[in-house]
Amino acid sequence: xxxxxxxxxxxxxxxxxxxxxxxxxxxxxxxxxxxxxxxxxxxxxxxxxxxxxxxxxxxxxxxxxxxxxxxxxxxxxxxxxxxxxxxxxxxxxxxxxxxxxxxxxxxxxxxxxxxxxxxxxxxxxxxxxxxxxxxxxxxxxxxxxxxxxxxxxxxxxxxxxxxxxxxxxxxxxxxxxxxxxxxxxxxxxxxxxxxxxxxxxxxxxxxxxxxxxxxxxxxxxxxxxxxxxxxxxxxxxxxxxxxxxxxxxxxxxxxxxxxxxxxxxxxxxxxxxxxxxxxxxxxxxxxxxxxxxxxxxxxxxxxxxxxxxxxxxxxxxxxxxxxxxxxxxxxxxxxxxxxxxxxxxxxxxxxxxxxxxxxxxxxxxxxxxxxxxxxxxxxxxxxxxxxxxxxxxxxxxxxxxxxxxxxxxxxxxxxxxxxxxxxxxxxxxxxxxxxxxxxxxxxxxxxxxxxxxxxxxxxxxxxxxxxxxxxxxxxxxxxxxxxxxxxx
Amino acid sequence: xxxxxxxxxxxxxxxxxxxxxxxxxxxxxxxxxxxxxxxxxxxxxxxxxxxxxxxxxxxxxxxxxxxxxxxxxxxxxxxxxxxxxxxxxxxxxxxxxxxxxxxxxxxxxxxxxxxxxxxxxxxxxxxxxxxxxxxxxxxxxxxxxxxxxxxxxxxxxxxxxxxxxxxxxxxxxxxxxxxxxxxxxxxxxxxxxxxxxxxxxxxxxxxxxxxxxxxxxxxxxxxxxxxxxxxxxxxxxxxxxxxxxxxxxxxxxxxxxxxxxxxxxxxxxxxxxxxxxxxxxxxxxxxxxxxxxxxxxxxxxxxxxxxxxxxxxxxxxxxxxxxxxxxxxxxxxxxxxxxxxxxxxxxxxxxxxxxxxxxxxxxxxxxxxxxxxxxxxxxxxxxxxxxxxxxxxxxxxxxxxxxxxxxxxxxxxxxxxxxxxxxxxxxxxxxxxxxxxxxxxxxxxxxxxxxxxxxxxxxxxxxxxxxxxxxxxxxxxxxxxxxxxxx
Numbered sequence: 001x002x003x004x005x006x007x008x009x010x011x012x013x014x015x016x017x018x019x020x021x022x023x024x025x026x027x028x029x030x031x032x033x034x035x036x037x038x039x040x041x042x043x044x045x046x047x048x049x050x051x052x053x054x055x056x057x058x059x060x061x062x063x064x065x066x067x068x069x070x071x072x073x074x075x076x077x078x079x080x081x082x083x084x085x086x087x088x089x090x091x092x093x094x095x096x097x098x099x100x101x102x103x104x105x106x107x108x109x110x111x112x113x114x115x116x117x118x119x120x121x122x123x124x125x126x127x128x129x130x131x132x133x134x135x136x137x138x139x140x141x142x143x144x145x146x147x148x149x150x151x152x153x154x155x156x157x158x159x160x161x162x163x164x165x166x167x168x169x170x171x172x173x174x175x176x177x178x179x180x181x182x183x184x185x186x187x188x189x190x191x192x193x194x195x196x197x198x199x200x201x202x203x204x205x206x207x208x209x210x211x212x213x214x215x216x217x218x219x220x221x222x223x224x225x226x227x228x229x230x231x232x233x234x235x236x237x238x239x240x241x242x243x244x245x246x247x248x249x250x251x252x253x254x255x256x257x258x259x260x261x262x263x264x265x266x267x268x269x270x271x272x273x274x275x276x277x278x279x280x281x282x283x284x285x286x287x288x289x290x291x292x293x294x295x296x297x298x299x300x301x302x303x304x305x306x307x308x309x310x311x312x313x314x315x316x317x318x319x320x321x322x323x324x325x326x327x328x329x330x331x332x333x334x335x336x337x338x339x340x341x342x343x344x345x346x347x348x349x350x351x352x353x354x355x356x357x358x359x360x361x362x363x364x365x366x367x368x369x370x371x372x373x374x375x376x377x378x379x380x381x382x383x384x385x386x387x388x389x390x391x392x393x394x395x396x397x398x399x400x401x402x403x404x405x406x407x408x409x410x411x412x413x414x415x416x417x418x419x420x421x422x423x424x425x426x427x428x429x430x431x432x433x434x435x436x437x438x439x440x441x442x443x444x445x446x447x448x449x450x451x452x453x454x455x456x457x458x459x460x461x462x463x464x465x466x467x468x469x470x471x472x473x474x475x476x477x478x479x480x481x482x483x484x485x486x487x488x
Numbered sequence: 489x490x491x492x493x494x495x496x497x498x499x500x501x502x503x504x505x506x507x508x509x510x511x512x513x514x515x516x517x518x519x520x521x522x523x524x525x526x527x528x529x530x531x532x533x534x535x536x537x538x539x540x541x542x543x544x545x546x547x548x549x550x551x552x553x554x555x556x557x558x559x560x561x562x563x564x565x566x567x568x569x570x571x572x573x574x575x576x577x578x579x580x581x582x583x584x585x586x587x588x589x590x591x592x593x594x595x596x597x598x599x600x601x602x603x604x605x606x607x608x609x610x611x612x613x614x615x616x617x618x619x620x621x622x623x624x625x626x627x628x629x630x631x632x633x634x635x636x637x638x639x640x641x642x643x644x645x646x647x648x649x650x651x652x653x654x655x656x657x658x659x660x661x662x663x664x665x666x667x668x669x670x671x672x673x674x675x676x677x678x679x680x681x682x683x684x685x686x687x688x689x690x691x692x693x694x695x696x697x698x699x700x701x702x703x704x705x706x707x708x709x710x711x712x713x714x715x716x717x718x719x720x721x722x723x724x725x726x727x728x729x730x731x732x733x734x735x736x737x738x739x740x741x742x743x744x745x746x747x748x749x750x751x752x753x754x755x756x757x758x759x760x761x762x763x764x765x766x767x768x769x770x771x772x773x774x775x776x777x778x779x780x781x782x783x784x785x786x787x788x789x790x791x792x793x794x795x796x797x798x799x800x801x802x803x804x805x806x807x808x809x810x811x812x813x814x815x816x817x818x819x820x821x822x823x824x825x826x827x828x829x830x831x832x833x834x835x836x837x838x839x840x841x842x843x844x845x846x847x848x849x850x851x852x853x854x855x856x857x858x859x860x861x862x863x864x865x866x867x868x869x870x871x872x873x874x875x876x877x878x879x880x881x882x883x884x885x886x887x888x889x890x891x892x893x894x895x896x897x898x899x900x901x902x903x904x905x906x907x908x909x910x911x912x913x914x915x916x917x918x919x920x921x922x923x924x925x926x927x928x929x930x931x932x933x934x935x936x937x938x939x940x941x942x943x944x945x946x947x948x949x950x951x952x953x954x955x956x957x958x959x960x961x962x963x964x965x966x967x968x969x970x971x972x973x974x975x
Contacts, residue, residue: 382630388619388622388623388627389623394557397558397663397667398557398558400663400664401667404668416660420660427649431637434637435634435637435644435645473557474555474556
């Protein structure tokens with residue numbers, strides 16, 4: 001192995017500036033949490049650091065692509081755009097985070113954001129693994145911040161075990177791939193595959209790639225590896241759960257897509273087929289299970305299994321599908337953050353300590369007679385269903401277009417069927433609210449729980465971001481053009 | 489720009505009406521003013537439409553590059569195929585604005601949703617781009633869903649969900665097909681798609697599947713038998729205004745969609761499915777009429793009669809001959825006016841009596857002779873008495889489709905007879921006999937605004953029935969242009 005060049009030149013420094021800034025903010029927030037400066041200050045600090053992180057990435061956009069640490073990290077258009085999305089999602093989660101007793105959420109969240117941003121830029125399997133762990137470790141803690149409440153222990157442990165398990169599988173996978181190619185680098189693996197002769201140990205390669213695919217499946221909660229998701233999404237603190245369901249899912253999917261395309265996984269037919277099989281299974285399992293839930297967050301957890309399925313279908317298309325995965329999941333993430341914030345607010349309005357136990361009636365009671373919130377909820381839900389001209393429509397449109405372009409009719413049909421099924425449970429949320437039907441069982445608590453304005457603000461903020469995202473789609477496509485430029 | 493203005497008037501009014509949510513009466517008057525403004529917009533549209541050269545194919549009036557990344561431009565176009573329906577929409581909406589005056593249930597939010605629905609329906613009529621069309625097509629769902637679900641009668645939730653589910657299922661297939669047709673085309677614009685030809689050899693070839701995708705959405709909307717089961721529920725539970733627009737505009741959009749999109753984009757598949765679709769139309773005519781006979785609820789009777797009438801239009805469309813398509817399009821207007829008038833009349837009676845049972849309506853002629861006459865008039869128009877518009881449409885449909893398929897046409901003719909049977913028996917029950925206790929207890933005395941609502945429809949029916957030529961001339965070149973794809 002060659003020695004890595006560790007002194008950075010100006011261009012590389014500039015490319016990494018957002019990350020360095022966030023690292024500095026980790027230290028600042030560690031100090032501030034140590035002094036037990038609580039509540040809104042920590043929240044403002046978080047908002048500040050993620051907004052600046054996003055702005056720095058925006059400033060970086062026009063600069064040319066930069067390779068760092070040899071070729072292992074690549075800061076290109078894809079990395080910058082994904083960092084912006086992750087930063088925006090983290091900022092949206094910050095608006096309604098409510099962890100008075102656990103000020104350590106901010107440094108942990110910042111580290112997770114660093115890991116997610118770098119993950120997209122990884123160009124070899126070892127750094128991919130390192131960045132994967134960089135965000136995984138803090139997210140285990142974030143998911144189980146409330147260890148003694150709401151079944152936090154069970155879900156936290158489940159998440160940790162599953163995460164550790166999938167990391168182990170991933171490690172085994174990259175080791176097997178190394179056994180085949182003698183390298184961790186994406187491009188040289190691709191080269192080795194291209195020049196493979198009949199004596200090459202392709203069995204190692206296939207086994208290794210399969211293990212990698214499975215472990216990514218665990219991370220993004222694709223069926224049948226989704227068992228942890230409902231528990232974690234239900235029991236983790238709302239803001240953290242929204243971060244896991246939005247930013248983590250987005251970045252891991254995008255990074256996996258980029259890695260899979262560069263290293264040749266997407267050129268292997270049986271792996272493509274298995275991705276689309278996982279996708280179809282997720283769509284069916286997620287939507288059908290979501291139909292049966294009455295707990296709001298479990299319902300959304302299953303719904304997000306289904307949408308992970310939608311995104312997984314695009315893997316079968318091959319490298320050209322990157323744009324649609326990115327757009328779809330970014331928009332989906334904003335929808336999800338908005339919903340989690342709304343659920344948290346509704347639970348507080350009902351006097352519950354958190355939204356873990358919030359059900360449909362709870363949301364109806366809270367939101368009735370608030371036309372603005374109802375309209376915003378309508379926007380979010382119909383965007384999730386994919387009704388034009390809401391942003392969610394364009395995400396689904398792009399995916400369907402990619403699928404049909406590749407003649408994947410069954411996959412496209414599964415996606416459409418999934419949309420129809422999802423309509424049923426989104427309407428189950430919306431109907432009692434909009435049409436004011438159904439008896440309201442139980443009364444709204446006379447004393448509301450802990451302050452809930454932050455959650456409502458988070459909901460409006462995320463909905464606003466969603467609309468902004470919808471309007472900036474044309475600009476985005478002007479910027480990146482087609483995906484080939486993206487994956488250079 | 490005029491087309492955009494025409495689209496924006498109801499859009500803006502739906503937002504402005506929300507400002508009057510504390511003052512219902514004010515909102516109703518503002519709504520009326522906006523509808524007059526809309527009618528003025530229609531007049532301006534007509535002045536420009538009149539001088540438009542006849543040779544131009546679906547000329548674009550407004551275009552905006554709104555979503556280049558999916559190959560879509562937001563473009564609006566007007567020709568002889570959609571202009572009459574735009575006019576019908578304005579007329580019905582104006583009528584309903586009069587009807588709403590002084591009605592204590594029709595609040596500002598109801599009127600706002602209504603304006604929004606108007607915007608969506610004229611939008612999908614004018615859209616000359618598949619994505620823009622889909623946008624408006626879906627946007628129609630939301631206000632209609634609320635109008636039924638919130639202002640409907642007892643079983644409204646079930647009806648609204650059924651409506652939403654059926655339509656959405658059709659729409660998703662339409663979405664899939666729209667995405668696919670855009671793949672190899674320079675854009676999703678109607679004119680670009682028209683130049684594409686997809687392979688047609690058997691029912692699993694691309695063109696056939698795409699055709700079925702488009703047809704699914706339109707067939708649910710029309711509704712073609714056996715996809716019609718949502719309609720009687722939706723009609724029965726919907727408030728009067730929503731029933732009128734549902735029968736008058738939304739169902740017509742299915743017919744229009746087939747003519748505008750299915751025929752032009754997929755001629756071979758349309759031709760191949762002709763006999764089958766005519767057959768479904770005939771089944772719809774006969775079963776619709778028979779079901780209408782069996783109903784005890786007046787709105788259900790009218791709803792099933794709509795299934796039958798729309799069956800005629802399907803026959804006319806898929807006969808693929810000039811006069812039959814002209815007839816179907818004319819029938820669009822005729823049915824929109826006559827059924828709209830029927831729903832309006834029974835809506836007004838329902839407002840007083842709160843019953844829809846036919847048996848409670850006995851003796852209307854002795855209690856309110858004028859209203860009874862208007863009902864008689866609309867019912868006659870609906871069953872196709874010569875001199876009234878229903879006759880012109882049905883005659884053209886039947887004479888055109890007889891050439892294409894005489895046997896099916898003869899079967900369909902029995903529908904006319906059945907139509908007379910159910911309408912006349914309903915008429916007998918309603919108009920004559922003992923005055924029912926319900927009517928005795930709740931005298932039906934109409935206000936001036938209600939007369940204003942019903943009068944223009946009657947006048948227009950007379951004009952359409954006596955002078956159909958002008959309207960047929962209007963759509964002639966468009967229909968001929970459309971049929972040229974089959975050559």
